[in-house]
Amino acid sequence: MDSPSVQKTPYLTIYLLPAIILALLAYKAYTIATNPLRHIPGPWISLCTNLRLKYAILTGERVRYIHSLHSRYGPIVRISPSELDLCDAAAAKTVYKMGSRFMKTRFYSVFTGSKVVNVFSSQDAQWHGQHRRLTSANFSEQSVKKMEPFIAQNVQLAVRRMREEVQRLGYVDVFKWFMFMATDVIGEASFGESFRMLETGKENQYISDLETLASKGIYRVELEGLVNIVAKLPFGPVKEILRIAARMNAYAEDSVQRYWRLYSADPENVKPTLLTKEYAAVEDGTLEPLQLRRDASGYIIAGTDTTAVTGTYAVWELSKLPEVQEALCREVADLPEGFDDEILRTLPLLDRVLQETLRLHPAVEQGLPRAVPDGGAEFGGYHVPAGQVVGIQAYSMHRDSTVWRDPETFDPSRWEESTKAMQDNFYPFGGGSRVCLGMHFAKVELRHALANFYRTFDVGMKPAFVQGFTEKDMEAVSYFLSPPRGKRCYVMPRKSLS
Ligand code: HEM
Structure with missing residues (x-):
């Protein structure tokens, strides 16, 4: 039995x-059956699970996957059971306008991986408003003007190093040198001292640590549960990440202390930085020193790859358009010695090249996620309840064929007549109260970079398919930021250099 x-x-x-x-x-x-987004167009799988979207995100294909959904389902598309992507100027205005009640989501704090919020990650409108008022003074045109001399010096050093590389190898990796340039510039702008990567030609420990941490951001968001479990183990990758975080904090602390001594000794004549106003706020006790360090690290993450990626794609696209490149070389050849940004911003072709690069290759291609506020919202006749997540991806807005003729073509001349529709569909720097703080800073740096580059390489550049480098290396992959897949961009002079 x-x-x-x-x-x-x-x-x-x-x-x-x-x-x-x-x-x-x-x-x-x-x-x-009761999902409030069930009436909104989208693939059936997006109603059942977010796994298809997660797969696209983890393979760097998020924006291309969503773009294909827009082609199939139209401007409003459900991408997961609780998330929509919108490709529509009116919707973008509602979500990203000044005073918008659509707040940043938890994505930002998990992505940055820190419990201490900064101006980029904050989800609290009041805290953000106050803190942004303090930080934005450092990014004004007047403040950036004071930093222009060291921006220009770093740019000139970067271009000299590129010329040396061309003389040595016959080609140059512009992505590498623009990364070093942007990092040194932002180091000096945040800590008062360059990271000296242009001088040594190598990444320093702080930057390689920062890249390791930043590259894990999307995994923290998409595999949060798993990451939290692994973090509890006494060994393994998460422990290594904690060691990296401790090393970076110590570095930031040293750099801040160094600047502090100079600031305390002579606050009126100390070198201006993106944090000068924050040092003053720490001095008078209205800001925690930890907050200042977090902002400094945030600027380095936000201001390095973004600027380098934009400069790289500008050179890459021009390397395939000899006539436009020749015209740009002529435009910058006539600049007076010691030119500054006041002159650079009047150069029409330089401006159009930059605009067109930001359109076709925005460094942040993906939607910037926001939570629908209390009371819900209407998009294209659909009601979307509070708490759902919406985003508008620059990649798709910048390729809407009803606004941009021949949208996949890099064509700076389209900016000769900039229409209202073009302005309304252009989001390379986000919008409203969360618009990029460093927009003006980045443009000054990029104008100097391109002007110096084409004054030095005045014979023009062409793609250099060497060392296994192919067009595929230049396809963007999207992990919030969208760098070229191969993390390299080789170009070479069209003729021998004078
Ligand atoms: C071409 C270069 C750049 C591009 C394309 C770019 C793009 C962006 C975008 C799209 C956002 C909005 C993010 C969101 O709403 O989720 C943003 C925010 C931000 N960017 Fe940039 N950025 C660039 C350069 C810089 C630089 C050089 C700095 C600092 C020195 C910087 C600092 C910031 C900060 C602090 C925020 C957060 C602002 C807030 O939430 O109030 N960016 N950037």
Whole structure:
């Protein structure tokens, strides 16, 4: 005769397990049938699960996947059971306008991986408003003007190093040198001292640590549960990340202390930085020193790859358009010695090249996620309840063929007549109260970079398909930021240099 415990197992497998599975299926069917986004166009899978979207995100294909959904379903598309992507100027205005009630989501704090919020990650409108007032004074045109001399010096050093590389190898990796340039500039602008990567030609420990941390951001967001479990283990990758974070804090602390001594000794004549006003706020006790360090690290993350990626794609696109490149070389050749940004910003072709690069290759291609506020919102006749997430990806807005003729073509001449529709569909720097703080700073740096580059390489550049480098290396991958897949960009002079 069977013992009672032996009888229990078939009972479990025959009745209980199927009952649990049925209950789970019924619950899933119920959530699908009552999902408030069920009437919105989108693939059926996006109603059942976010796994398809997650897969696209983890493989760097998020923006291209969503763009394909827009082509199929139209401007308003459901991308997961609780998230929409919108490709529509009116919707973009509603979400990203000044005073918008659509707040940043938890994505930002998980992505940055710190419990201490900064101006980029804050989800609290009041805190953000106050802190942004303090920080934005450092980014005004007047403040950036004071930093222009060291921006120009770093740019000139970068271009000299590129010329040396061309003389040595016959080609140059512009992505590498623009990365070093942007990092040195932002180091000096944040800590009062360059990271000296242009001088040494190598990444320093702080930057390689920062890149390791930043590259994990999207995994923290998409695999949060798993990451939290692994973090509890006494060994493994998360422990290494904690060691990196401790090393970076110590570095930031040293750099801040160094600047502090100079600031305290002579506050009126100390070198201006993007944090000068914050040092004053720490001095008078209205800001925690930790907050200042977090902002400094935030600027380095926000201001390095973004600027380098934009400069790289400008050179890459021009390397395939000899006539436009020649015209730009002529435009910058006539600049007076010691030119500054006041002159650079009057150069029409330089401006159009920059605009067109920001259109076709925005450094942040993906949607900037925001939570729908209390009371919900209407988009294209659909009601979207509070708490759902919406985003508008620059990649798709910048390729809308009803606004941009021949949108996949790099064509600076389209900016000769900039229409209202073009302005309304242009979001390379986000918008409203969360618009990029460093927009003006980045443009000054990029104008100097391109002017110096084409004054030095005045014979023009062409792609250099060497060392296995191909067009594929230049396809963007999107992990919030969108650098070229190969993390390299080789170009070479069209003729020998004079
Ligand atoms: C071409 C270069 C750049 C591009 C394309 C770019 C793009 C962006 C975008 C799209 C956002 C909005 C993010 C969001 O709403 O989720 C943003 C925000 C921000 N950017 Fe930039 N950025 C660039 C350069 C810089 C530089 C050089 C700095 C600092 C020196 C900087 C600092 C910031 C900060 C602090 C924010 C957060 C602002 C806030 O939430 O109030 N950026 N940037």
